[in-house]
Amino acid sequence: xxxxxxxxxxxxxxxxxxxxxxxKVLMEKLFRTSPDLKVxxxxxxxxxxxxxxxxxxxxxxxxxxxxxxxxxPNVHEKIRAVYADLNQNDLAxxxxxxxxLLSCTNIVFHCAATVRFNDHLRHAVQLNVTATxxxxxxxxxxxxxxxxxxxxxxxxxxxxxHIDEVIYPCPVEPKKIIDSMEWLDDAIIDEITPKLIGDxxxxxxxxxxxxxxxxxxEGGNLNVAIVRPSIVGATxxxxxxxxxxxxxxxxxxxxxxGKGFLRALRATPMAVADVIPVDIVVNLTxxxxxxxxxQRPKSTLIYHCTSGNLNPCxxxxxxxxxxxxxxxxxxxxxxxxxxxxxxxxxxTTQYWNAVSHWAPAIIYDFYxxxxxxxxxxxxxxNRLLRTVSMLEYxxxxxxxxxxxxxxxxxxxxxxxxxxxxxxDVRQLNWLEYIENYVLGIKKYLLKxxxxxxxxxxxxxxRLRNIHYLFNTALFLIAWxxxxxxxxxxxxxxxxxxxxxxx
Ligand SMILES: CCCCCCCCCCCCCCCCCCCCCCCCCC(=O)SCCNC(=O)CCNC(=O)[C@H](O)C(C)(C)COP(=O)(O)OP(=O)(O)OC[C@H]1O[C@@H](n2cnc3c(N)ncnc32)[C@H](O)[C@@H]1OP(=O)(O)O
Ligand SMILES: NC(=O)C1=CN([C@@H]2O[C@H](COP(=O)(O)OP(=O)(O)OC[C@H]3O[C@@H](n4cnc5c(N)ncnc54)[C@H](OP(=O)(O)O)[C@@H]3O)[C@@H](O)[C@H]2O)C=CC1
Numbered sequence: 001x002x003x004x005x006x007x008x009x010x011x012x013x014x015x016x017x018x019x020x021x022x023x024k025v026l027m028e029k030l031f032r033t034s035p036d037l038k039v040x041x042x043x044x045x046x047x048x049x050x051x052x053x054x055x056x057x058x059x060x061x062x063x064x065x066x067x068x069x070x071x072x073p074n075v076h077e078k079i080r081a082v083y084a085d086l087n088q089n090d091l092a093x094x095x096x097x098x099x100x101l102l103s104c105t106n107i108v109f110h111c112a113a114t115v116r117f118n119d120h121l122r123h124a125v126q127l128n129v130t131a132t133x134x135x136x137x138x139x140x141x142x143x144x145x146x147x148x149x150x151x152x153x154x155x156x157x158x159x160x161x162h163i164d165e166v167i168y169p170c171p172v173e174p175k176k177i178i179d180s181m182e183w184l185d186d187a188i189i190d191e192i193t194p195k196l197i198g199d200x201x202x203x204x205x206x207x208x209x210x211x212x213x214x215x216x217x218e219g220g221n222l223n224v225a226i227v228r229p230s231i232v233g234a235t236x237x238x239x240x241x242x243x244x245x246x247x248x249x250x251x252x253x254x255x256x257x258g259k260g261f262l263r264a265l266r267a268t269p270m271a272v273a274d275v276i277p278v279d280i281v282v283n284l285t286x287x288x289x290x291x292x293x294x295q296r297p298k299s300t301l302i303y304h305c306t307s308g309n310l311n312p313c314x315x316x317x318x319x320x321x322x323x324x325x326x327x328x329x330x331x332x333x334x335x336x337x338x339x340x341x342x343x344x345x346x347x348t349t350q351y352w353n354a355v356s357h358w359a360p361a362i363i364y365d366f367y368x369x370x371x372x373x374x375x376x377x378x379x380x381x382n383r384l385l386r387t388v389s390m391l392e393y394x395x396x397x398x399x400x401x402x403x404x405x406x407x408x409x410x411x412x413x414x415x416x417x418x419x420x421x422x423x424d425v426r427q428l429n430w431l432e433y434i435e436n437y438v439l440g441i442k443k444y445l446l447k448x449x450x451x452x453x454x455x456x457x458x459x460x461x462r463l464r465n466i467h468y469l470f471n472t473a474l475f476l477i478a479w480x481x482x483x484x485x486x487x488x489x490x491x492x493x494x495x496x497x498x499x500x501x502x
Contacts, residue, residue: 002420004290004413008034012104012144016086016135017111018042021246022151022232024059025282026109027079028068028239033286033420035072041101043084043093043112052081063444067239086112086131087123091138102141107289108148110135113211115248117202117390121193125181128207129174129214136218146293147223149285154230154274154306154401155394156209159199162400165302167216167226172196174210174217201393216300225292229281229305230401231394234437236277236428242440243278250275250318253391254441256384258326260336260463264352265388267395268344269316272308274399276425277433281305284406284423291409303409304401305423313430315395316342321431325438330456332448335377336360337463344396357381 008030017023019042027040044052056079059065069075082101085092093101114127132150139148157168177196181189193203200206215224234244234251244251250273256262284305292301307313319340326338341352358381365375410424418424442448448456482489 002033002414002416004287004417004421005033007290007294008107008286009036010038011106011146012038012041014041014043014101014105014108015111016043016084016109016131017113017151019044019047019055019059020111021244021248022229022278022281023109023111024062024064024245025235025243025278026111026285027059028064029279029282029286031065031068031072031075031078032239037078039078039080039104041080041082041105043086043091044081045083045085045092052083056081062245064239064243064245086134087126089130089134091131091134098138102138102143104144105139105142106144106146107293108135108139108142108145109151109285109289110149111151113151113208115204117204119203120186121189121196121203121207122181122186124203124207125177125210128204129210130178130181132211133174133178133214133218136215136222136224139219139222145222147225147289148219149289149292150211150215150219150224150226151285152212152215152226152228152302153205153208154228154304154399155205156212156228158201158205158394158397158399160399162402163304164402165228165304165405167212167300167302168209170206170209170213171198174214177210202390212302219300223292223296224300225288225297226300226302227281227285227288227305228302228401230274230276230307232278232281233275233433234277234440235279236433236436237422238279241433242436242438243444244437244440245444247445250437251441251445252387254322254438255331255446257322257340258331258334258338258438258441260334260338261357261380261384262388263336263339263356264341264343264349265319265395266344266346266349266392267315267319267342268397269314269319269342271315271396272398273313273315273318273395274306274308274401275313275318276305276307277428280423280425280428283421284409287409287413287417287421287423291412295412301405303406304403305406306401306403307425307428308398309401309403311426311428311430317430318434321434322438325435329435329439329442329453330460331442331446332452332456332459334456334460334463335364337460337467353385357385 015023018027030037044055046052060075082093082097114124139145157163197203197206212226215226231249233249234242253262284303288303319342323338323340343349361377361381364377368375483493
């Protein structure tokens with residue numbers, strides 16, 4: 001019997017961000033391995049016209065939860081959605097709910113965050129810093145609390161090259177930032193944002209660093225730990241390979257490449273692609289919850305959940321494998337044949353942007369206009385290239401994360417726990433993982449049917465023929481123009497194809 005699974009039995013667990021990518025996989029694993037847990041409280045807000053209950057039902061009815069429901073058929077009864085909005089100062093939790101949460105919770109997993117790189121600083125601070133502070137305050141009033149696990153990011157100190165499992169101080173105290181967000185207006189915040197974030201690439205990594213400082217400063221008397229995952233990708237093994245449900249991290253760019261929109265990228269092929277499967281992150285997080293509660297370490301321990309130092313994969317290799325997978329498993333209705341030119345040179349990137357992105361988009365929009373339809377490709381391209389520019393920072397650099405605490409924790413696990421809560425990234429076979437990742441994107445994100453693969457392949461063949469035809473026509477036109485203007489070109493032509501009467 002797994003000690004960790006047994007530990008969660010009978011427990012009341014509070015999860016924030018349970019409707020997100022990581023939160024869903026965390027819940028699923030808890031239900032599957034500890035079906036006798038007492039209750040999972042999840043802090044949820046209504047969204048997209050759906051009530052809390054509808055959101056929960058939708059999550060539980062997804063394929064992700066099929067196995068969990070077999071093991072724990074009464075999962076609906078064990079999940080309790082509590083209305084909350086972490087954007088509100090009091091988190092908008094009702095008095096009754098608050099009372100129940102305070103008196104019953106044993107473990108807190110704080111996953112909620114805004115992960116958008118370009119969020120307004122006020123909003124990012126509210127969610128990633130202030131809400132963390134409020135949750136810690138709540139936690140400090142929970143008599144039965146055994147552990148508070150905060151999910152941060154390995155990139156919270158990405159202004160450094162080598163990152164240890166410690167909290168690095170931020171130049172301005174989080175409390176001062178929180179206070180200033182209350183009275184500064186948006187225009188002033190916009191103006192001071194670049195100065196505040198300094199050498200951090202965006203408001204996301206900056207506020208996640210502030211959030212860690214808050215945990216250190218205000219979680220002192222609690223049993224707290226921080227997990228720092230790198231770029232979280234699709235599931236590796238559990239509950240099945242390749243599950244993914246949002247565009248974050250590499251997923252969006254894999255779609256853009258597979259659909260033939262993105263054909264070149266400013267990326268360093270030899271930079272480490274520090275992707276980590278979401279099930280590894282969840283396994284480590286649950287092991288951290290157990291260890292923190294049972295061993296009660298004296299200080300706040302930080303756990304890096306990264307792949308680069310133990311089993312590195314590089315962007316060049318990842319790109320190559322993604323493209324190889326498209327040969328076998330193409331996406332439907334591609335705009336162009338998938339291809340990707342990686343270059344770390346800015347001038348070459350601009351050239352590829354003009355030739356591979358803007359030119360086809362403009363030509364296609366011209367064709368749409370001619371056929372009486374609304375042009376849309378240049379707009380889409382504009383959005384895509386803006387997104388790419390936001391991600392470029394992370395695909396042109398490598399970082400070294402020390403993983404002493406993570407390795408220490410692994411050594412404390414029994415062989416059974418090491419199997420059930422496996423977070424040993426050395427066992428991951430990248431080629432297999434990437435293939436399953438692409439397949440998962442096709443099935444679970446794009447919702448494409450496998451039966452459509454032969455047609456998708458046919459479509460790519462047609463695109464290839466159009467491409468050859470287009471290039472041949474372009475070459476002939478260019479050559480004809482050259483012949484009209486250059487004696488040398490005419491001489492070459494007559495040398496190759498002498499006129500009949502000679
Ligand atoms: C060498 C290369 C090899 C390649 C080889 C090539 C060949 C093979 C293929 C390639 C293979 C591998 C690829 C390698 C690259 C991986 C890079 C990963 C880096 C990640 C680092 C993460 C580090 C930190 C980890 C963390 O700790 S945090 C978790 C990560 N956090 C995020 O990943 C948030 C990102 N997102 C945003 O930050 C916002 O989304 C924002 C984008 C600003 C737009 O923001 P905005 O302009 O305001 O507008 P939106 O409405 O948001 O979006 C507007 C529209 O873009 C859509 N769209 C949102 N996102 C994405 C996205 N990703 N990708 C694509 N589209 C996206 C959205 O659907 C909407 O489309 P629509 O619905 O309009 O049609
Ligand atoms: N994905 C990644 O690559 C990485 C993620 N992380 C960290 O992991 C954690 C989880 O990320 P991930 O699951 O990918 O992110 P998602 O964007 O998928 O999920 C974010 C979660 O936060 C919730 N949330 C956001 N705003 C509010 C709010 N105002 N009130 C209540 N809930 C809110 C969302 O709820 P709703 O559904 O209502 O929007 C959702 O459940 C984050 O802390 C992130 O920083 C760290 C490294 C990499």
